[in-house]
Structure formats: structure tokens, C-alpha cells
Amino acid sequence: MTANDRQAEAVVTPPVPPAAEQDRVETEGARADRPSALARVLDTGVGRNLGLVAVLVVLCVIGVSTADTFATTSNLLTILTSASIIGVITVGVTVVIIGGGIDLSVGKVMALASVWATTVATQSYGPAVMVFCALAVGAGCGLVNGVLIAYGRIVPFIVTLAMLISAQGLAERISGKRSQIVTDPTIAAIATTRVLGIPLLVYIFAAVVAVGWVLLNRTTFGRRTFAIGGNPEAARLAGLHVRRHTVLLYVISGLCAGIAAIMIASLTTTGSSTHGTLYELDAIAAVIIGGTLLTGGRGTLIGSILGVLVFTTITNLFILNNLATEVQNIAKGLIIVAAVLFQSRARRADT
Amino acid sequence: MAEPERSEVDPTVSDLPTPLLQMRGIVKEFPGVRALDGVDLDVAAGEVHCLLGQNGAGKSTLIKVLAGAHRPDSGEIRWAGSPIVFGSPHDADAAGIATIHQELDLVPGLSVAENIVLGHEPGRFGFSSPRSAENVARALLRRLGHPEIPPRRELGRLSAAGQQIVSMARALSRDARLIVMDEPSAVLDADEVDNLFRVVRELTADGVAVVYISHRLEEIRRIGDRVTVLKDGRTVARNLSAPQTPTSEVIRLMTGRAIEYVFPDRGPTPTGDVVLEVDGLSRRGEFADVSFTVRAGEVVGLAGLVGSGRSEILETVYGARRPTTGTVRARGKKLPGGSVPAAVRAGMGLAPEERKSQGLLMSEPVYRNVSLPALGRFARAGFLSGGAELAAAAEITAQLDVRPPDPTRPVRTLSGGNQQKVVLARWLLEECSILLLDEPTRGVDVGARSEIYALIRRLAARGVAVLLVSSEVPEVLGLADRVLVVREGRVVREAPATELDEGRVLDLVMEGRDREGSRL
Numbered sequence: 001m002t003a004n005d006r007q008a009e010a011v012v013t014p015p016v017p018p019a020a021e022q023d024r025v026e027t028e029g030a031r032a033d034r035p036s037a038l039a040r041v042l043d044t045g046v047g048r049n050l051g052l053v054a055v056l057v058v059l060c061v062i063g064v065s066t067a068d069t070f071a072t073t074s075n076l077l078t079i080l081t082s083a084s085i086i087g088v089i090t091v092g093v094t095v096v097i098i099g100g101g102i103d104l105s106v107g108k109v110m111a112l113a114s115v116w117a118t119t120v121a122t123q124s125y126g127p128a129v130m131v132f133c134a135l136a137v138g139a140g141c142g143l144v145n146g147v148l149i150a151y152g153r154i155v156p157f158i159v160t161l162a163m164l165i166s167a168q169g170l171a172e173r174i175s176g177k178r179s180q181i182v183t184d185p186t187i188a189a190i191a192t193t194r195v196l197g198i199p200l201l202v203y204i205f206a207a208v209v210a211v212g213w214v215l216l217n218r219t220t221f222g223r224r225t226f227a228i229g230g231n232p233e234a235a236r237l238a239g240l241h242v243r244r245h246t247v248l249l250y251v252i253s254g255l256c257a258g259i260a261a262i263m264i265a266s267l268t269t270t271g272s273s274t275h276g277t278l279y280e281l282d283a284i285a286a287v288i289i290g291g292t293l294l295t296g297g298r299g300t301l302i303g304s305i306l307g308v309l310v311f312t313t314i315t316n317l318f319i320l321n322n323l324a325t326e327v328q329n330i331a332k333g334l335i336i337v338a339a340v341l342f343q344s345r346a347r348r349a350d351t
Numbered sequence: 352m353a354e355p356e357r358s359e360v361d362p363t364v365s366d367l368p369t370p371l372l373q374m375r376g377i378v379k380e381f382p383g384v385r386a387l388d389g390v391d392l393d394v395a396a397g398e399v400h401c402l403l404g405q406n407g408a409g410k411s412t413l414i415k416v417l418a419g420a421h422r423p424d425s426g427e428i429r430w431a432g433s434p435i436v437f438g439s440p441h442d443a444d445a446a447g448i449a450t451i452h453q454e455l456d457l458v459p460g461l462s463v464a465e466n467i468v469l470g471h472e473p474g475r476f477g478f479s480s481p482r483s484a485e486n487v488a489r490a491l492l493r494r495l496g497h498p499e500i501p502p503r504r505e506l507g508r509l510s511a512a513g514q515q516i517v518s519m520a521r522a523l524s525r526d527a528r529l530i531v532m533d534e535p536s537a538v539l540d541a542d543e544v545d546n547l548f549r550v551v552r553e554l555t556a557d558g559v560a561v562v563y564i565s566h567r568l569e570e571i572r573r574i575g576d577r578v579t580v581l582k583d584g585r586t587v588a589r590n591l592s593a594p595q596t597p598t599s600e601v602i603r604l605m606t607g608r609a610i611e612y613v614f615p616d617r618g619p620t621p622t623g624d625v626v627l628e629v630d631g632l633s634r635r636g637e638f639a640d641v642s643f644t645v646r647a648g649e650v651v652g653l654a655g656l657v658g659s660g661r662s663e664i665l666e667t668v669y670g671a672r673r674p675t676t677g678t679v680r681a682r683g684k685k686l687p688g689g690s691v692p693a694a695v696r697a698g699m700g701l702a703p704e705e706r707k708s709q710g711l712l713m714s715e716p717v718y719r720n721v722s723l724p725a726l727g728r729f730a731r732a733g734f735l736s737g738g739a740e741l742a743a744a745a746e747i748t749a750q751l752d753v754r755p756p757d758p759t760r761p762v763r764t765l766s767g768g769n770q771q772k773v774v775l776a777r778w779l780l781e782e783c784s785i786l787l788l789d790e791p792t793r794g795v796d797v798g799a800r801s802e803i804y805a806l807i808r809r810l811a812a813r814g815v816a817v818l819l820v821s822s823e824v825p826e827v828l829g830l831a832d833r834v835l836v837v838r839e840g841r842v843v844r845e846a847p848a849t850e851l852d853e854g855r856v857l858d859l860v861m862e863g864r865d866r867e868g869s870r871l
Contacts, residue, residue, distance in 0.1 A: 226719075
């Protein structure tokens, strides 16, 4: 090709490679990233959840075959009720983890909120103020967490660990390390009320999950949460208010802890600094087996909730069969490891 | 264009008598793709062997096979004449093959010396001897011409170039007989590249073989002895003479075409309104007193070395860094310093230098990457309507010819050039009027580059003001209407691109002086 020809070609045709060639390269590249059929199914939110649904089904089969009472309505409602409190907490923790953070303080923030809402002084103002107090304490703790993390630039692990410890301390201080009895009949009635045969606690749980799901999947807030968790620098350079958003994530988590505080105060009819011990770990474990990346940016709320149900069902099975709780924790540990192994296999096949 | 005949694309010059490394018919398959489909490579002791190929041609896979990270499905590797199997990175290491990866595989928290001897710590009975490690490190760094790097310094506190030197020292400490360098110059200045080449020459004089990979073809001519070209997982030419093979021939082999980058026509001098005014912008320790304007429809290029402050200027204009003094006005409105959201609201957009880590959500689909800044437009009271978003993103990516044309595909499955188009599509959708581009063609292969250039021009023709940073001087000169030359944090020259040539700009960025002696 002479120099003249080359110039002529440069002028006449846009300087792109022949389309067929480019397509070939691209489809080749695309095929490299096309995962195997199994991995593809597992990689979708539904697929990962299907795995957990399968685990749940297996657990139910074990339940039905080992305990006569497992498949009764009352037992299933027991499972759902005991899942409801940790479930509400898990919603908040899922949102934070997808957003690239971690919240270790949820259990003790719940304890603090339950204590604050059930002091004699608070109870004297009636149920509305009690609920308000619990939510405000939860959201307030979340706000402190979020501001320290986003504006103070301290690692979330440290901030929320410090919050866990100090919330515990404050709860003990306020309550004098005593359980505070819930005397308000309205609050006490939350746990005993049933609508259409289903406990009110389960409705609250379902409502929080529904709101959380819509927030994560159908709003700009949710989309930005995934973006910030997936690549905070890219999110910042795309003009997102990353810090403000991060604060809100922790406020949401705190708020969920506040809601859970009312639920547990009602269920146990006490506010106590001993509530919620190790709830943060249960919640994080549920999030992990639900397929959410601990590094943020990817995950599903439904997965987390299934994770909660799996753990609660295991507990229920052990109780029905009069097995020791120690063994139960070993089983949970194994499930976490198995779930993560399974997911990382699927993901590796994917890349 | 017809596929070139095989006989034509295999102009093997000669097989050397006893190559140090001989690879024949290497095949490596991954689920769904043949990354390597019969690769041949000969490397002789004491030569710089350049490995060329577009992104996706199989270079990285081949390097990983060499490093023992991937086991080939078939093919033969001979090392110093006898067949060898690299079952693990340890085998390759033991044979004397060291790889300096593009993403440096060093430990930022350890000291320079600790990194250099990592895995081979001198010492006895499991007790390491820091002093002898430091001595080893000091000797190697001196040999590499960098005695100023303190062996005790924490590695993470060195510059990218410094880390590269440490990585090389690490390879040397293993008595490597073959060193693979994957785009070593990507993070280096011209000065540092010179030094790198000096080191490479010393190594080859000692009989070490170097496999050198770079996108910069002019470097191949400067440092290379022989060239092997990969395309679509195959060797299309091997053992070409690096100094004698014409660049156009190399490009033709890589792409199947014979065009070097073609810069689009500039068109008439832009006379639009001034939309970006930067006045006395400074950031302590980075740059000082930078003032310039950009008109609508104009492309202004910032030329300068790595570390000259050009990227910092761009990021400060964008609000990603807070200026110490000075103001930025976008479309007449003064921006608060250090606020990206304010800059975006004022119509600015940035295509950052590190596309993967700063620009994109790699595992998210294309359309979500495109809609990120403009998300609010597709929502009512915060609730998204997915259809409108997807449709808008599909339209804009089709306009930019993003391939494959499927906006729901994860961004990480796209080639570098198409990923860059996704970043541009994002700001197009946001209808930004001031576009800041930091190294828009980094990691973009030869074919897609011209497309990106044409795209930038098209945007300018639509009235977008473009501020461009590039370390490749021809790119700045070919693309920009006006060029600002930055040196040590100051603008030393501002001139229409047509009044400058590559030599003058290089003089300016190195010496701060024009060849004619006019100093600003």
C-alpha cells in the first residue's frame, strides 16, 4: 500500500478496524467471560437464593422426619417469630454491607434502645414516646457511626466495634444492669397480637423486608448504595455524595436496630442490656450465606433473609429434637463455610 | 478487508541455534474460549524479545503460562534445550524465570529490602537477617542505578516508578535468566524509561533474556532486538527484527490493517463562548498559579510528564481535590472548591486516568455504569423506572458504537476501548458541557484508539469543551486545538497545537525551555 493509498483510505473510511474483525475479537472476549451454565444460574440473585431454598427444603425434610411437631402451623409460626427480630436487624446490616461497610454495633444498639425505651420515665409518656425513643436511639447511634466513618474517616469495623462496647456500657449504666419490665400494655401487646392468625411481629418483619427490598432495588438510593459499595472512588468521581450516603446507610442500620428493640422489648416484656448479644454476628453470618459480598457492591436482601430462616430453622430443629445447643453452633459454622465455598466456586467459574 | 494469507504473515527471520526458551504450539483453553491457540515463542539469552499484540491477543495468558500460573493444555516448552513443565509458579521461579507484572505484586506494608528478598530471605534456621537482606537490596538497587532508594523505606511510600525498580531488583535477586516485563513503562516518565532501558541493556549484556511487552511501538524500536506478534491467540509473526521491521508492518500484523493512529480533522478554530475558566489555581506541593480557559467546542491538551501535576490539575478543576487557592468557573458560575457533585451539576464530567479503579463498576452492567450520574432523571421521588433508564443508556451506547451492543452485559466483559466509550457515554447522557479526559487511550488497543479520537472530536464539534491530559505527546498535539505544557506544577507554555511539534514539547516538559530559547 503506498502512502497515497493510505491517506486516501484514512480520509474515505473512518479509522476503525473492519467490523467483522472487531466483532470477532469482541465475541471471542465475550465468550471468555460467558460462565458455564451452572455458574450462570448460580450467579443470578435468584440462583444463589435457590441454593438456600434447597437448603431450607432439606432442613424441613429433616424436620418432618425427625419431629412430629415440626410441620404444625404453630411451630412454623414459632420459627417465623423467632426469625423476625434478627431478621429486622439483618435487613439493616445487609444494606450497610452492600454499601461497602460493616456494622458490628447492631445487637447492643438494640439493647440500648430497648433500655432507653423502657425506663420508668419513658414509659410514663406512653407507647408512642417509647417507640419514638427506641427509633431515635437506634438512628442516633447509626448517625454517630456514620459520621465517624464518613467524615472522621475511621474504619467501619473500629467505629462500630467502639459503638458496640459503649452502647453496652450505656445500656448497663441506664438500667443499673437490671431488666426493666415493660408495664405499658400497648407495647406488651405487640408480641401477643395476631392478625389472621399470624403474630404481629411477623408482619413487622415482612414490612421491614419489603421496604428494604424496594429501597435497594427500586430506588436511586439503592442503586447508589451498590455503586458506592462496589467502587467508592468511581462513585465519587461520578459525582455521587458518597459521604452523605454512607452516613444514611448507618442510620438505616441503626433504625432497624431501633425497630428490633421494640419487638424484643415486647416479646420478652423487658428492656435489658443483655438483649442482642452476638446478634451482629448472626446477622453478618446470614448476610454472608445469603451471597452478599462482604467487600460490598453485590448482594441480595432476599438471600440474607433466607440465611436468617436457615439459621432459625436449625435452632428450631435442635430444640424439637432436644439436642444440645453447642452442636447447633457447630452446624451453623459448617453451613457458613459450606455456603461460602459453594459461592466462591461458582464465582471462580464465572471469571 | 480480506484475511491476510498465512504465508504472508509468518515472515520468520531465522531460528536461533539454541534459544534459551522455546515454546511450540502452546494451547490454553478456558471455559468457552481458546485464549492461546498455538503460540510459538523463541527467546535467546541476552536479547530483548518484544511481545506484541492487541488487548485480548493472548499476551497475558502467555505470560501466565511462562510464570507457571496457568498450565497449558497442549504444546511444548523447552528451557535451555530440554523439555520442562511448569506446574506452579515455584517451578518457573526455580528455573530462573521472573515476571514483573503490570499490577505490581509487592507487599506495600513491608520494607523495600523485605520485598526484594521475600520468599528467599537470607538467614538461618528460620530467623531472618535484616542486615544481610538490606545489603542484598542495596547492592541490587545500586546495580539498577537507584542507590537513592532506601532499603528500609516502607514500599507503599515509594512512587510507582520506585516500586517498579524494586520489582526489578526482586527479579534480579533470584538470579533470573529470563525476565518478563509486562508494560513496565506504563507508569514511568520519559527520564525513568531511559533509565529502565539502560538497566535492560545491562541485563542483556550479562546474558539475561528479557521478554518486553509494551503498547508503545516506538519503545520496541528503541530497546527491542526481535519481535513476536500475537493475534487472536496465535503467533502471526515471530523473530522479526525489531529495529528494521517498519511500524506500519507491525501494526498490520497486530490488527490486520496498515494504519497508524489517524487524528480526526480539527476543523476551524473554535470561537464558542468560554465555558471553563481556571484562575490562579494552586495546590500546595502539586502545582501553582495555573490559569487557562476552554471554549465550547475546543479541545485543550495538557502535556507534561508523570508527576508534573497535570492529572492533579485536572482533578482539582473537577473538585476531586481541594485547591489551596484559585477559582474555577464553569459556564460563568464559580464552583466551590473540592466538590465533585457541584462540578457535575455545573456540567462537568471526568474520564479518570484509572478506568477500572476510578471510573467503572466493573461487575455491573453497562447501562448502570452509564446512568450513574444522571440517575435522578430516571426516578420519581427516588423511585426508579428501569425501562427509561435502560432505553436511554442503550441509545447512547449505540451512538458511540459500544460493542457488543448489549447494555445489560457486565462492563468487565468489554475491551478497554469499549470500556472507555462507556465512560464517555456516561457524560454524554448527563449532557455534560465540559469534559475532562485523563489519559483517554490508556490500555486501549491500536484499533480502538482512532475511534476514541474521532469520538472526542465529534463531542467537541457538538460544542463540548474538552480538557485533555495525556502522557503521549503526539496524542495531545494531534487531538488538541491548544496545548498547555506543564512542568513541575507550572504552565510553561501555551500555544495552538499547530505551532508546536513533538520535539519542542519534549524540550519544554524536560527543560522548561523552548528550543528557540523563549522562556515563559
